Structures are given as structure tokens and as C-alpha cells.
Amino acid sequence: GNSVTQMEGPVTLSEEAFLTINCTYTATGYPSLFWYVQYPGEGLQLLLKATKADDKGSNKGFEATYRKETTSFHLEKGSVQVSDSAVYFCALSDQASGGYNKLIFGAGTRLAVHP
Amino acid sequence: DAGVTQSPTHLIKTRGQQVTLRCSPKSGHDTVSWYQQALGQGPQFIFQYYEEEERQRGNFPDRFSGHQFPNYSSELNVNALLLGDSALYLCASSQLDMDGKAFFGQGTRLTVV
Numbered sequence: 001g002n003s004v005t006q007m008e009g010p011v012t013l014s015e016e017a018f019l020t021i022n023c024t025y026t027a028t029g030y031p032s033l034f035w036y037v038q039y040p041g042e043g044l045q046l047l048l049k050a051t052k053a054d055d056k057g058s059n060k061g062f063e064a065t066y067r068k069e070t071t072s073f074h075l076e077k078g079s080v081q082v083s084d085s086a087v088y089f090c091a092l093s094d095q096a097s098g099g100y101n102k103l104i105f106g107a108g109t110r111l112a113v114h115p
Numbered sequence: 116d117a118g119v120t121q122s123p124t125h126l127i128k129t130r131g132q133q134v135t136l137r138c139s140p141k142s143g144h145d146t147v148s149w150y151q152q153a154l155g156q157g158p159q160f161i162f163q164y165y166e167e168e169e170r171q172r173g174n175f176p177d178r179f180s181g182h183q184f185p186n187y188s189s190e191l192n193v194n195a196l197l198l199g200d201s202a203l204y205l206c207a208s209s210q211l212d213m214d215g216k217a218f219f220g221q222g223t224r225l226t227v228v
Binding site (some may be wrong): 002019031042044045046093095096 | 117126130146148150155156157158159160163165170205207209211214215216217218219220221222
């Protein structure tokens with residue numbers, strides 16, 4: 001079945017450092033790919049998405065490119081801030097018959113940014 | 116727009132008891148999905164409701180059941196609670212044609228003792 005694998009955390013960075021969180025997926029067909037972020041004590045928020053190969057999703061300085069050839073969707077940010085400290089989840093949209101979609105998530109990567 | 120709202124935010128139950136969690140989807144959304152997020156893990160899909168019917172189900176036992184009402188709100192019921200059911204339960208709302216994009220509530224933290 002479809003699955004998502006992301007790098008284990010925690011990732012600890014200094015403010016203004018460059019961030020990469022790796023995500024690879026296994027899927028039949030061409031699912032949409034997502035990054036969700038979970039701040040402490042909160043639910044998940046959509047950070048960015050990409051719906052087809054070579055699409056680049058971007059939001060709040062974060063970017064990720066849908067790479068079909070490497071089945072990857074790595075999250076990057078050029079300069080992280082303390083406020084970016086959270087858990088980041090890579091996910092894909094798994095479509096069943098009838099057009100019903102569900103999300104399959106990776107295990108999450110905790111990011112800690114210190115001043 | 117109130118977004119996705121869940122209630123209660125926290126609750127504690129005893130093994131063997133039953134629990135009902137509630138979710139109101141974002142305005143304009145017709146599809147509700149439920150996820151279980153164990154500590155330190157990613158959310159796992161439980162089931163999805165559209166037009167008051169269960170449309171998809173993940174790998175969860177029949178102790179987990181749900182319902183969707185005509186106003187699109189939804190309930191998740193868990194019977195015969197086990198310690199392993201302790202988790203954050205997330206409700207996600209979407210529209211059927213949103214290609215998987217979903218909006219999540221803050222979750223209900225269930226602790227089974």
C-alpha cells in the first residue's frame with residue numbers, strides 16, 4: 001500500500017540556519033503531496049501542497065518540490081526562526097474508488113530552533 | 116468562520132468504558148474524516164463520512180464507529196476502551212473534490228486509565 005517515510009528527528013538548528021526535512025513516498029499513481037505542521041498543543045495546519053510532478057509548493061518561506069523520479073517531497077527553508085519550532089508531517093493523498101481521499105502521514109519530524 | 120471544532124478537548128476514561136467525541140466541520144465542507152494520533156507518531160486514518168455514510172475505513176476494529184448528521188457534523192464512538200486507545204483524536208473536514216486537502220481541528224486528547 002501507499003506509504004510515507006520521513007527523516008527522524010529531532011532536528012535542532014540555530015536561528016537563521018537552513019532547514020531540510022527529507023520525505024519519500026511509495027504510491028501507485030500520482031497522489032497529491034502535502035506538508036502539515038503541528039505546533040505544541042494544536043491540531044495540524046496545512047503548510048503547503050503539490051499536486052503533480054515538478055510542482056513546487058511554497059508558504060511562509062517553506063518550499064517543497066514534487067519529484068516523481070526520486071519519489072520525494074523534501075521540505076526546505078532558507079532561514080528558520082524560533083517560531084518555526086514544531087512537528088512537521090509529510091503526507092500523501094490516497095484516493096479510493098468513488099473519489100474519496102484520505103491522508104497517509106509520515107511519523108513526523110520535530111524541529112527545535114534556538115536563538 | 117469558526118473552522119473545525121472538536122469537543123471535548125480532553126477527557127479521561129476507564130478501561131471498558133465507552134466514549135463519544137464530536138466534530139463540527141468547517142463551513143461549506145461536506146466530508147469528515149477521523150484520525151488517531153498516538154504520542155510521537157503520525158495520524159492514522161480511522162474512517163471517513165460523506166452524505167451520512169461511512170465511505171472509507173482504515174485498519175481499526177469495530178469498536179470504533181461513527182456517525183454523520185445532516186448538518187455534516189460527526190461523532191466518533193469507541194466502545195470497550197483499552198489502554199492503547201489513549202491518543203489524540205483529530206477530526207478533519209474537506210470537500211469531496213478537494214484532492215485530499217483537509218482542515219483539522221485541535222483534537223480531543225483521550226486518556227484511558
